[in-house]
Amino acid sequence: MKYPSTEFDNAVAAVFHGTNTAEDTAKLRELLRTNQDAQDEYLWRAELHGRLASGSPEFSRAAADSMNYDRQSVEVQAAPLSGDGSYARWGFRSSSALVAVLAVVILGGGLWMWHDSQTGSVETGNPNETSVATIADLGDSRWMDPAVKLSAGDAVRVGQRIELSSGKVEVLFNTGAQLSIVGPAVVEPLASNRVFLTFGEVNLLAETPESKGFTVVTPTSEFVDISTAFTARVSPDGLSRLNVTEGEVDVVLEGTQRGPRLRAGETLYVEPGERQIMTRIEEGDGTPAFRFPSIGSPSADDYADQTRGDATIRLAQGELKSQAGKSGPVTVLTDGKGQSHQDAPSESAFFEDSTRGSLLIDLSQEVSITQVNSYSWHQHDTNESHRHRARQQFTLYGHSGNPLPDLTLPPSESGWERIARVNSDRFFEVTTPLDRPAQQACSITAARGEIGRYRYLLWEVNGRTLFGEIDVYGSPTTKLQR
Amino acid sequence: MNENTEQPRPNPANQQEFLRVFLANEREILRYVVALVPNLADAQEILQQTAIVLWEKFDQYDAGRPFAPWACRFALNVTRQWIDRRQRWKALLEGGLVEELALRREQLRPEFDARLVHLDQCMQKLPEHQRSLVDAYYFRQQDIDVVAGQVQRTVEAVYKALQRIRQQLRECIELSLRKEAAG
Numbered sequence: 001m002k003y004p005s006t007e008f009d010n011a012v013a014a015v016f017h018g019t020n021t022a023e024d025t026a027k028l029r030e031l032l033r034t035n036q037d038a039q040d041e042y043l044w045r046a047e048l049h050g051r052l053a054s055g056s057p058e059f060s061r062a063a064a065d066s067m068n069y070d071r072q073s074v075e076v077q078a079a080p081l082s083g084d085g086s087y088a089r090w091g092f093r094s095s096s097a098l099v100a101v102l103a104v105v106i107l108g109g110g111l112w113m114w115h116d117s118q119t120g121s122v123e124t125g126n127p128n129e130t131s132v133a134t135i136a137d138l139g140d141s142r143w144m145d146p147a148v149k150l151s152a153g154d155a156v157r158v159g160q161r162i163e164l165s166s167g168k169v170e171v172l173f174n175t176g177a178q179l180s181i182v183g184p185a186v187v188e189p190l191a192s193n194r195v196f197l198t199f200g201e202v203n204l205l206a207e208t209p210e211s212k213g214f215t216v217v218t219p220t221s222e223f224v225d226i227s228t229a230f231t232a233r234v235s236p237d238g239l240s241r242l243n244v245t246e247g248e249v250d251v252v253l254e255g256t257q258r259g260p261r262l263r264a265g266e267t268l269y270v271e272p273g274e275r276q277i278m279t280r281i282e283e284g285d286g287t288p289a290f291r292f293p294s295i296g297s298p299s300a301d302d303y304a305d306q307t308r309g310d311a312t313i314r315l316a317q318g319e320l321k322s323q324a325g326k327s328g329p330v331t332v333l334t335d336g337k338g339q340s341h342q343d344a345p346s347e348s349a350f351f352e353d354s355t356r357g358s359l360l361i362d363l364s365q366e367v368s369i370t371q372v373n374s375y376s377w378h379q380h381d382t383n384e385s386h387r388h389r390a391r392q393q394f395t396l397y398g399h400s401g402n403p404l405p406d407l408t409l410p411p412s413e414s415g416w417e418r419i420a421r422v423n424s425d426r427f428f429e430v431t432t433p434l435d436r437p438a439q440q441a442c443s444i445t446a447a448r449g450e451i452g453r454y455r456y457l458l459w460e461v462n463g464r465t466l467f468g469e470i471d472v473y474g475s476p477t478t479k480l481q482r
Numbered sequence: 483m484n485e486n487t488e489q490p491r492p493n494p495a496n497q498q499e500f501l502r503v504f505l506a507n508e509r510e511i512l513r514y515v516v517a518l519v520p521n522l523a524d525a526q527e528i529l530q531q532t533a534i535v536l537w538e539k540f541d542q543y544d545a546g547r548p549f550a551p552w553a554c555r556f557a558l559n560v561t562r563q564w565i566d567r568r569q570r571w572k573a574l575l576e577g578g579l580v581e582e583l584a585l586r587r588e589q590l591r592p593e594f595d596a597r598l599v600h601l602d603q604c605m606q607k608l609p610e611h612q613r614s615l616v617d618a619y620y621f622r623q624q625d626i627d628v629v630a631g632q633v634q635r636t637v638e639a640v641y642k643a644l645q646r647i648r649q650q651l652r653e654c655i656e657l658s659l660r661k662e663a664a665g
Contacts, residue, residue, distance in 0.1 A: 050516030
C-alpha cells in the first residue's frame with residue numbers, strides 16, 4: 001500500500017466503518033508502522049471522525065458555558081432529516097457511557113440517590129420547534145431541577161428533555177398517544193410520534209389511528225407500537241425492557257431491519273452492547289412436559305447435551321447442597337430433560353442455602369452459540385407459596401479459548417465476557433411469593449443470530465435455584481466459514 | 483456469601499463530583515479512544531468500560547490536576563485489553579502500534595485543534611442531504627442498515643457517501659487554513 005493513494009483512503013475508511021478485510025488491515029498496519037506521513041494522516045482522519053462523533057467544538061463550549069455542568073444533549077442546529085417531522089441535529093448524546101456510569105453508582109448501592117442531590121438543568125427545547133404534546137397531569141412529580149416549573153396544559157416540544165426525579169407525569173401527544181413517565185426517568189420527544197428514553201420507565205397507550213407506530217427509542221432498541229399498550233424501561237446500565245400489555249409491538253434492534261414482534265403478556269430484555277443480546281423469561285405449564293409460550297422445552301438435541309459427548313459440565317465455585325433434600329449432581333443439567341415433578345431435588349442442581357456459586361460448561365472447542373436456555377422448577381408439595389427456589393438469578397459469561405481463566409477470580413476481572421444478566425423475580429415483578437411462577441424458562445439469544453463464539457460458558461448463580469436443565473445451541477466454528 | 487449482603491453505599495458528594503467531571507470530559511475521552519479504535523460502536527463500548535474503571539479509581543484522582551489526561555491513561559489500558567480480545571484490531575494495532583499512535587496524537591493535538599476550529603463552518607457548507615447523513619450516523623448513531631433504508635441506498639453507498647463527506651470536510655478545512663494564513 002502506498003501513501004497517498006486511493007487504496008490508503010479506502011482502507012482507512014474501512015477501518016472506521018468496521019468493514020476492513022484482513023489483507024487491507026495487514027497492508028495498512030505495515031504502512032502505519034513505516035511511514036510517518038501516513039500515520040499522521042491516519043490520526044488526522046481519526047481525529048475528525050472522533051470530533052464528528054462527539055459534537056462540534058462550538059457546541060461543546062456553548063454547552064459548557066450555559067449549564068451547571070456540562071450537560072450533553074443540546075441541539076445546535078436543526079435541519080429536516082425526513083418527512084416525518086423529525087429533525088437532524090449536530091450534537092452529542094452521552095447516553096451509553098452515562099448509563100454505564102450510573103450503573104456503577106447503583107451497583108455500589110446508591111440506588112438513584114444521586115438524583116436527590118442533582119442540580120442539573122432541564123432542556124427546554126427550541127421554542128421554534130413545533131409543540132408535539134401537552135402535559136396532561138403532573139401528580140406528585142418532582143423534577144431533577146427544582147427550578148423547573150411545569151404545569152398541566154403546558155406544551156412539550158421536540159428536543160425538550162423531561163427529567164423526572166420521582167412521581168409520574170402524563171403526557172398527551174397531539175396524535176392521541178398517552179405517555180406516562182414514571183420517575184426517575186429522562187425522556188425526550190424526537191418527533192410527533194417518537195421519544196427517546198435515556199433511562200427510566202414509560203407506559204404508552206396508543207389507541208388512536210394517528211398514534212399507531214408510536215416509537216420509544218432506547219439506547220439499545222426501538223419499540224414500535226402496532227397496537228395498543230406497552231411499558232418500556234431502561235435501567236441505568238442500559239438494559240432495555242419491553243413489556244407488552246395489549247396488542248403487539250415490534251422490536252427493532254441495531255443491525256437488524258426488524259427484530260421480534262411481541263404480543264400481549266410477553267416481555268423481552270435487550271442488553272446494551274454490540275451483540276444485541278435478548279433475554280426472554282417465561283412461565284411454564286407446571287407439568288413435566290415443561291411447555292412454554294415461545295421457549296422450547298428441555299432438549300437432548302442441543303450441543304451441550306451429554307449424549308453427544310462434546311461438552312462437560314462441572315462446579316466452578318461454591319458447593320451444591322449436600323444435606324437433607326440434597327442436590328443431584330451437576331450432570332442432571334445436561335441430561336436432556338427437566339425435573340419429573342415440582343419438588344425433585346435429586347433431579348435438580350442447586351447450591352447450599354444462602355450461598356452462591358458458579359457452573360462451568362466446557363464445549364471442548366470454540367462454538368458459535370445461538371441460544372442458551374435454562375429451566376427451573378420448584379414448588380413445595382404442600383405449601384403453595386414455597387416456590388422461591390424457582391427463581392432464576394444469574395449472570396452468564398463466555399470465554400473463547402485457552403487458557404481457562406482463573407476461576408477463583410471474579411469473572412469480570414479475569415477475562416470473561418459478560419453475555420447476559422438474568423433476574424426472573426424482577427422480570428415477573430414478584431412482590432409476593434405467589435407472583436413467582438414455580439416453573440420457569442429463560443432463553444438468551446442475539447438479534448444478529450450469534451450470541452458469541454465461546455468454548456467455555458460460566459453461570460454465576462445467586463441463590464439456591466433448583467435448575468433442571470441447561471441447553472446450549474450452536475455449531476463449532478471449525479465448521480463455519482469465518 | 484449471603485444473598486442479603488449489601489455493598490457499601492458510596493458517598494453521594496463523591497458521585498456528584500465524579501458525574502460532573504466525567505460528563506465535562508466525556509467527549510475528550512471519546513475522541514482519544516476513537517483515535518486508537520476508530521470504529522464508533524467499539525469506541526463507545528470502550529468508553530463505557532473506561533467510565534466504570536474511572537469510577538472505581540476516582541478516589542485516586544487528584545482534583546488539582548486536569549481530569550482528562552488522568553482518565554485517558556485508564557482509557558488506554560481498557561483499549562489495550564479490548565484490542566487483545568479482538569482479532570480485527572489486534573491485526574492492526576498489536577506490537578506497540580496503539581501506544582505509538584497515542585503518543586503521536588498528543589504531539590499533533592495542537593495542530594489538529596487549530597484545524598478543527600474551522601469544522602463548524604465547513605459543516606454549514608455541506609448540502610442538506612449530507613448533513614442529514616452526518617446527523618444519522620454520527621449523532622443519532624443509527625445503525626448503518628437503518629440509515630441506508632432511510633435514504634434508500636445500499637449500505638456500501640452510504641459508507642462511500644460518509645467517506646466523501648469526511649473528505650469534503652478535510653478539503654474545506656485545508657482551504658480555510660490557507661485563507662487564514664494568507665490573511
